[in-house]
Amino acid sequence: MSANPQLKPFSFSEKAMLQMKDILSRYDSKRSALLPVLHLAQDEFGYVSDEVIEYVARIMDLSPAQVLEVVTFYTMYNKKPVGKNHFQFCVTLSCWMFGSHQLMKSACSRLGIREGETTADGQFTVSKMECLGSCGSAPVVQINETYYENLNPEKLNRLITSCKEGEPLIP
Ligand code: FES
Structure with missing residues (x-):
């Protein structure tokens, strides 16, 4: 370059x-x-x-x-614009064993995008990440700068809903 x-x-x-x-x-x-x-x-x-x-x-x-x-x-640098709520799913071993791929797929399906994409309204981006360093509380998603640990489908749905409604997210 x-x-x-x-x-x-x-x-x-x-x-x-x-x-x-x-x-x-x-x-x-x-x-x-x-x-x-x-x-x-x-x-x-x-x-x-x-x-x-x-x-x-x-x-x-x-x-x-x-x-x-x-x-x-380093995966923490965004090479292209991301949505207001950037969901970064850890897909390394511990998180993968606890279903992070399925959780990521389910977020994509609810938002109507694929991994790496941003919703048309610019509100959400879904990305996969390597180990976020919080393996003991897998699976983990990082939304912007904050970690949400011990993720499960219900918690993920709540997080997406809160983002959509502009409410504060509860870790
Ligand atoms: S494997 Fe997901 S935080 Fe380490």
């Missing part, structure tokens, strides 16, 4: 710029701060597009290829 001069210039807001300075102050080298800076970029721009990768590479003194490598290695 090489720099594309045709791409629209991106820039962090003043607030995000201050957050980035704070992040950088906690690391010995700029490069070590790449993961949290990418998180910040994802929060700021919604997802990590090619343009965002180029912007982050520029401010971190890295090449776009070095940033892309990290973005594609």
Whole structure:
């Protein structure tokens, strides 16, 4: 991937710029701060597009290829826009043994989408993830930044309904 001069210039807001300075102050080298800076970029721009990768590479003194490598290695970075409620089902061993695939299928079927897709109204995206690090309470779904553990079909239905109705979700 090489720099594309045709791409629209991106820039962090003043607030995000201050957050980035704070992040950088906690690391010995700029490069070590790449993961949290990418998180910040994802929060700021919604997802990590090619343009965002180029912007982050520029401010971190890295090449776009070095940033892309990290973005594609970790599943927590969204390479395309996601819905307001991003259901991320863990499908690694413990969760898989407790039926995470079936739960994911059932969420897709209720929402009328396939894994990796977003509903037409932009409200829901369903994705599969590798281990979320909460294997003892499998199966787990992460909705945006929050984990919902020991998931079962009833709990999943309640979560979807609450999202649809804009109610707070109960972990
Ligand atoms: S296997 Fe699902 S959280 Fe680890």
